[in-house]
Amino acid sequence: MSQTIDNAPYTAFHRRLALACSGGPLLDGYILSIVGVALIGMRPDLGLSTAQVSLIGAAALVGMFVGGALFGVLTDKIGREVMYTADLLVMVACSVLSFWVDSVWAIAVLRFVLGMAVAADYPIATSLLAEWLPAKHRGRLLGQQIVAWYAGSVLAYVVGYLFLELAGPGSWRWMLASSTVLCVVFLVIRRGSPESPRWLAANGRVGDAVRVVEKHLGVRVDGRELMPDPAERARRSSGLRLLMTPPYRRRTLFCGLFFLCQVGPLFAMLTFGPQILSSFGMPGGTVMETLGTGLISLVFLLGCYPALRLVDTKGRRPVIVWSFALMTVPLALLGVWPTAPAAVALTALCAYAFLCGGPNVLDWTYPNELFPTEIRATAVGVATSVSRIGAAVGTYLLPLSLTGLGTGPTMLIAAGTTALGLLVCVLWAEETRGTALGAAPVAGRTGTAKTSAVPAQRVPQTARG
Template sequence: MSFTAIDDAPVGRFHRKLAMACSGGPLLDGYLLGIVGIALTGISAEMRLDTTTAAVVGVAALVGMFFGGLVFGPITDRVGRKTMYTLDLLALIIASALSMFVTETWQLIVLRFVIGVAIAADYPIATALLTEWLPRRHRARMFTSVIIIWYVGTALAYLVGYLVIEILGDAGWRWMLGSSTILAVAVFLLRIGTPESPRWLVASGRAQEAAQVVESTLGTPVAEAELAALAPEPTASRGSIAALFRGIYLRRITFVVIFFSCAIIPLFALLTFGPQLLGSLGLGHGNLSNLGTAVINLVFALGCLPAMRLLETVGRRKTIIWSFALMVLPLLVLGAWSHAPGVIVVILFCLYALFSGGPGILEWGYPNELFPTHVRAAAVGMAVALTRFGAAIGTFLVPISLVSLGTSATMYIGAGITFVGFLACVAWAEETRDRSLEDTGASVPAPRPVPLTRGETA
């Protein structure tokens, strides 16, 4: 079963613009979560925050992301991708702009919470919409932009923070927080005119409208019989959280949450440890540490490029299994040789970044491919919400571990967590390459066709 008008379409201007527009959410995610860490020094000084209150300000967006993922994923499956596609950005624009004018700590905490909700809401909205429009042979390549742009957003935050501190000092924190408004407005404008997902329209009983959207967008007529075959079972409930915890979907959501978390926790460990590593080369002191962290994020972005090719040639399953296996090795070496020369440490760090590209892309690719249209956004929202615990662990426990347990033990813990991800991939990773979303998201996936040998006929 396949939506051939979309699945076999050539990649054109519409697909590239949609990928750019949908990547705006990850760009803002990376930027907003990065910029607050830089601004906290100035915020704490001006508002006289103690350590606990500063931590609450820093974690407010993560808490908001937990609730945003749980609530707005199911809503997106019920009311549509297009409707939510711009509403969440309006909330983000308003909250970012108001952050420049806060006078009380509670105001900043509330606004950061709202920003987190909006960011988490955007992931299931934008990634589901993008997935449902992409040709099947190009999903991994186009999804690479989503994860790369997250690292670019974080790198941009540290670069902007570095420049603002150089010009205005720590007192420029209001301009740092307000700068995200410009990015959000640009993404909002880019999204104007985006059509609704035809797959969602079919799942909602609006097949005729879906045919019109496909023909007007791609210039391809769609047969009614093809659309009828895509309709979900009559008993299927749109946006049902309960559906994610039954049958094969329970196994899939467990797999996604485990491998997603096991990729995030060591990532945050290395991003926390990264400025100290670069310090051995003279880039980790004072405001230069912000510039060094920007470089770190760009290295991770580059690691996605070779993975993009492997996901489409070797396949998802082999790539993610080997990626996790190879990601363990640099962490083990860092644990055993924590006082290695700076050049060796940076090389090991770059190797980890290179190997992490496959899981990084599939953090958003797999949850969109492994679930059907009527619960796709709910699945992505659930994955975002539950993996925020991993983000919190990476943000708060890694620095504590570095102080109390030391670098070596921290790297060994990271290697152990990564190995758990490897085991989960060996046990549960499915191959979705070159398959339609209706096939990969089915509760009983169809077997991949066996290629004909020479001399055989279909």
């Protein structure tokens, strides 16, 4: 199985699947960012306190903490395909209901459920994609999923800006409901996406796995190659408990902690970007602050592109270590210079955003490459959940910190969190570039095993089904 898929030709099928799987990250970026603009009108309309603003900002992230762990396990149990559409239907319902909210708690509950649905999509979609991709394209295409996240974030600020300009701050209900359109678009795109052949084989459905590989990859595979070995069956029965046993314990902690240290400052910045820029004296009122935050989101997106190339040419470990080291510098600068002019602050935050590209493209690459099929979605879900602890805490505390501690200490806390991420990567980051998807997680291996060079056997055009 591993050799057949890892060495299969890269085709239009892979491109379509990558596009379909990008829906979850894109919606996550949009849903988490649009609320930052919506709060401009929501705060005076509903008379929100600082604590209530923090609650609304963090609610979706708390939901992601719950949803990541819960649905990652469920996805490994019942399959990727079953969950692939259900989570989008939940997002549609919550987005529509957001238009009629009239209380803080109603908004918080809907944001919490939205967060659960978004977090469910990460282990579903990234595991499905990883289990179909050829090895030499896996790092790039998994990394591109985070590009979709920032595309969603940039789109949210563009849409929010247009609503502010055309309808004023009172249009915040339309902003919250606007994610419905994106959900429907990806529901259509995802129609017909197949189940993972690796999951099918691991669950005893070898015949189905053979047929789906031949249909979508055009390669003939021997059913005996797909049969899971006894070790794989044992791993499947262990489930979540296996993540905390050697050699997976360190990998589980690494994936969760570097993700946490990355997104804690990042999500707080994107959710409350206008407020951060205002603390540095950004002129022009709410519209200029929104445009400034949109620019930072765009730079986050641009920073992913050189990182996508580097993870495949230089390797995963050097990219993530150097990225964390350099990301600390602009945050520390703003921490020791809290009176910096708005232009300097915006430049420093854009530099931080660009340097985040390395960890960004490895957020889902690492957990998908470090764990076997039987617990892959569980591992992605757990990493997502752990990361959202940092994101929720950072998002909840940032407005309170800016008000209570000031800009300088707030930026120094963000720099310290990023430095902790650097330490985690220096100690625990492994190199998984070119590793066969089924080989890296085996006990006693270091994640450096290369994929076999045995070519896949093409199926004649008339036999592809």
